[in-house]
Amino acid sequence: MSDPTILIVDDEPAIRDMIGITLDLAGFNSMSAETAHQAHVAIVDSRPDLVLLDWMLPGGSGIELARRLKRDELTSTLPIIMLTAKTSEDNKVQGLDVGVDDYVTKPFSPRELVARIKAVLRRSSGTQQDKVIRVFDLQLDPSSHRVTIEDTPVDMGPTEFKLLKFFMSHQEKVFSRDHIQDQVWGGNVYLEERTIDVHIRRLRKALSSIEPTSINYARLIQTVRGAGYRFSVKPA
Amino acid sequence: MSDPTILIVDDEPAIRDMIGITLDLAGFNSMSAETAHQAHVAIVDSRPDLVLLDWMLPGGSGIELARRLKRDELTSTLPIIMLTAKTSEDNKVQGLDVGVDDYVTKPFSPRELVARIKAVLRRSSGTQQDKVIRVFDLQLDPSSHRVTIEDTPVDMGPTEFKLLKFFMSHQEKVFSRDHIQDQVWGGNVYLEERTIDVHIRRLRKALSSIEPTSINYARLIQTVRGAGYRFSVKPA
DNA sequence: ATATAATATTACAGTGGTGTGACAGGAGTA
DNA sequence: TACTCCTGTCACACCACTGTAATATTATAT
CATH class of the missing domain: 1.10.10.10 (Winged helix-like DNA-binding domain superfamily/Winged helix DNA-binding domain)
Known part of the structure; x- marks a missing residue:
C-alpha cells in the first residue's frame, strides 16, 4: 500500500502548514482544508485515509462535521483524530461520544501526533479495511x-x-x-x-x-x- | 421521487439557455433567474433542489447572494454550485469559505456540469433513511x-x-x-x-x-x- | 333482466436499459 | 523500443418493460 493520505482541517494557516510539514517528514501525504465544507468536499473527492479535525472550527462546525461523517455509512469508517486546545474532560467525552477515534490536545509534539496517527491507522486497518x-x-x-x-x-x-x-x-x-x-x-x-x-x-x-x-x-x-x-x- | 429542479442564475441569456438545455437533456427540471433579486424570489417561491450561481453577477451580487442564502436558516441547506470564469485559487477558497458546495469554472463541459450537480445532490440528500x-x-x-x-x-x-x-x-x-x-x-x-x-x-x-x-x-x-x-x- | 358504466385481462409493438465484443490509447515493464 | 496489461468508450444486439388499444368481465342502475 502506498503512503497514507491525511487530511488536515484547521482554519489557521500556520497550524495547517506546521502539521503538513510534520506529516510529510513522517512519510505521509497530506492535504488540507480550511472549513468543514471544504473538508467534506475533499473527503468525498479524494478519500483520505485519516482526518485530523480541529475541534474549534469557525461556527463550531468541527464536531458537526465529525458527527456527519460518522453518521453516513460511506464515511463512517474513516478514522478521525480531533485536535483541540481544551483539555477538559467534557470535551473529550463528547468527542469520543461522536465516535471520534482519538484525541490530541494542543499544544502537541510532532512526535506525539505522528505516533497517534500511526496507532489509529494500525488499529483501523487491522479491524476495518484489511479484514478478509x-x-x-x-x-x-x-x-x-x-x-x-x-x-x-x-x-x-x-x-x-x-x-x-x-x-x-x-x-x-x-x-x-x-x-x-x-x-x-x-x-x-x-x-x-x-x-x-x-x-x-x-x-x-x-x-x-x-x-x-x-x-x-x-x-x-x-x-x-x-x-x-x-x-x-x-x-x- | 420526481426530477430535481435546478435554478440557473446568470445574467447572460445565452449561458442560461445553454445550461438549461444541458440540464433538460440530463433529466432535470430547470428554471432561471437573471439577477440576484430574481433568484432570491425564485428560491423562496419555487424551492429548487440546487442553485447554479454565476460568480460574476452585475454588481458583484453573486457571492453576496450565496452568503445570504447560507446565512439564512431556511435556505442554508440549499446546495449551491458556483460558476466562474476565473480559475484563481483565491476565488475557489473564498467561494468554499462562504459555504458553497462546489465550484465549476467556465468553460466547462456539459458532462462535467451534470456530474458535479449529481454529486452534490447525492451528497446533500444524505443517507437514505428508507426503512423496510x-x-x-x-x-x-x-x-x-x-x-x-x-x-x-x-x-x-x-x-x-x-x-x-x-x-x-x-x-x-x-x-x-x-x-x-x-x-x-x-x-x-x-x-x-x-x-x-x-x-x-x-x-x-x-x-x-x-x-x-x-x-x-x-x-x-x-x-x-x-x-x-x-x-x-x-x-x- | 337488461343496459350501462367501471374495471380486469390480454395481446402487442415500440422503447429504453443492459449485455457484450471490439478497439484505440495509456501506463507500466522488460 | 516493443510489449503487455488495463482502461474507457463505442456500436450493435437483445430483451424486459412500458403504454395503449381491444376485448372480456364484473358491478351498479334502470
Missing part, C-alpha cells in the same frame, strides 16, 4: 490484494478488484451507477455511465472463469433494472 | 430495492416496485388514478387512465406468483369502484 471478506467460498483479501474461489486465485484488474471489494463490503444494497462511480473511481472523475457496465461485465467474467466447481459467483452481482447493481447472496 | 416496510410476511426494502414474501424474492418491474412502495407507505387510504399517477409517475406525464389498471394488474400478478404458501398478498391491493385503489390489511 468471505462469501461462501469466495474470498477477498484486501491486504494481499487477492481474490480466491475455493483457494484458487481469481485473475482480475485493479478496477474490478476495487469494485468487488466495494460490493462485498456493502452487500444487499442497490447502488446507482453514479454512486458506484463515486465510491470506486472517486468523486471528481467523469465517466460514461456505460463504462460501469463494462467493468461489471469484466468482474462477472472473472468470477465465472473459475467455475464450474460449484455455484456461479457471477450471479451475486445482480442487475437491478432502472436502479443499478447489487451484491446479494439471495437469488435475483 | 413490512406487512405480515410481505417485505419491501428500499435500500436493497427488493420485495420478498416469506424471504422469497418477488420479481417485478421498476414501475410496479414504485407502485407497491407508494401503496405500502400509504396504507388504508384510497387513491384516485390521477393521484397515483402524480405520485408514481410524476406530475408532468400524460397517461391513459387504463394504464394504471394494467400496472395494478401486473403488481397483483407479481404478488400472487409466490403463492400459494399462505395468504394471497394480491388481495391487499383493493379496487374501490368509482374511486381508485387502496392498500389495506382489512378484507374488502
Whole structure:
C-alpha cells in the first residue's frame, strides 16, 4: 500500500502548514482544508485515509462535521483524530461520544501526533479495511490484494478488484451507477455511465472463469433494472 | 421521487439557455433567474433542489447572494454550485469559505456540469433513511430495492416496485388514478387512465406468483369502484 | 333482466436499459 | 523500443418493460 493520505482541517494557516510539514517528514501525504465544507468536499473527492479535525472550527462546525461523517455509512469508517486546545474532560467525552477515534490536545509534539496517527491507522486497518471478506467460498483479501474461489486465485484488474471489494463490503444494497462511480473511481472523475457496465461485465467474467466447481459467483452481482447493481447472496 | 429542479442564475441569456438545455437533456427540471433579486424570489417561491450561481453577477451580487442564502436558516441547506470564469485559487477558497458546495469554472463541459450537480445532490440528500416496510410476511426494502414474501424474492418491474412502495407507505387510504399517477409517475406525464389498471394488474400478478404458501398478498391491493385503489390489511 | 358504466385481462409493438465484443490509447515493464 | 496489461468508450444486439388499444368481465342502475 502506498503512503497514507491525511487530511488536515484547521482554519489557521500556520497550524495547517506546521502539521503538513510534520506529516510529510513522517512519510505521509497530506492535504488540507480550511472549513468543514471544504473538508467534506475533499473527503468525498479524494478519500483520505485519516482526518485530523480541529475541534474549534469557525461556527463550531468541527464536531458537526465529525458527527456527519460518522453518521453516513460511506464515511463512517474513516478514522478521525480531533485536535483541540481544551483539555477538559467534557470535551473529550463528547468527542469520543461522536465516535471520534482519538484525541490530541494542543499544544502537541510532532512526535506525539505522528505516533497517534500511526496507532489509529494500525488499529483501523487491522479491524476495518484489511479484514478478509468471505462469501461462501469466495474470498477477498484486501491486504494481499487477492481474490480466491475455493483457494484458487481469481485473475482480475485493479478496477474490478476495487469494485468487488466495494460490493462485498456493502452487500444487499442497490447502488446507482453514479454512486458506484463515486465510491470506486472517486468523486471528481467523469465517466460514461456505460463504462460501469463494462467493468461489471469484466468482474462477472472473472468470477465465472473459475467455475464450474460449484455455484456461479457471477450471479451475486445482480442487475437491478432502472436502479443499478447489487451484491446479494439471495437469488435475483 | 420526481426530477430535481435546478435554478440557473446568470445574467447572460445565452449561458442560461445553454445550461438549461444541458440540464433538460440530463433529466432535470430547470428554471432561471437573471439577477440576484430574481433568484432570491425564485428560491423562496419555487424551492429548487440546487442553485447554479454565476460568480460574476452585475454588481458583484453573486457571492453576496450565496452568503445570504447560507446565512439564512431556511435556505442554508440549499446546495449551491458556483460558476466562474476565473480559475484563481483565491476565488475557489473564498467561494468554499462562504459555504458553497462546489465550484465549476467556465468553460466547462456539459458532462462535467451534470456530474458535479449529481454529486452534490447525492451528497446533500444524505443517507437514505428508507426503512423496510413490512406487512405480515410481505417485505419491501428500499435500500436493497427488493420485495420478498416469506424471504422469497418477488420479481417485478421498476414501475410496479414504485407502485407497491407508494401503496405500502400509504396504507388504508384510497387513491384516485390521477393521484397515483402524480405520485408514481410524476406530475408532468400524460397517461391513459387504463394504464394504471394494467400496472395494478401486473403488481397483483407479481404478488400472487409466490403463492400459494399462505395468504394471497394480491388481495391487499383493493379496487374501490368509482374511486381508485387502496392498500389495506382489512378484507374488502 | 337488461343496459350501462367501471374495471380486469390480454395481446402487442415500440422503447429504453443492459449485455457484450471490439478497439484505440495509456501506463507500466522488460 | 516493443510489449503487455488495463482502461474507457463505442456500436450493435437483445430483451424486459412500458403504454395503449381491444376485448372480456364484473358491478351498479334502470
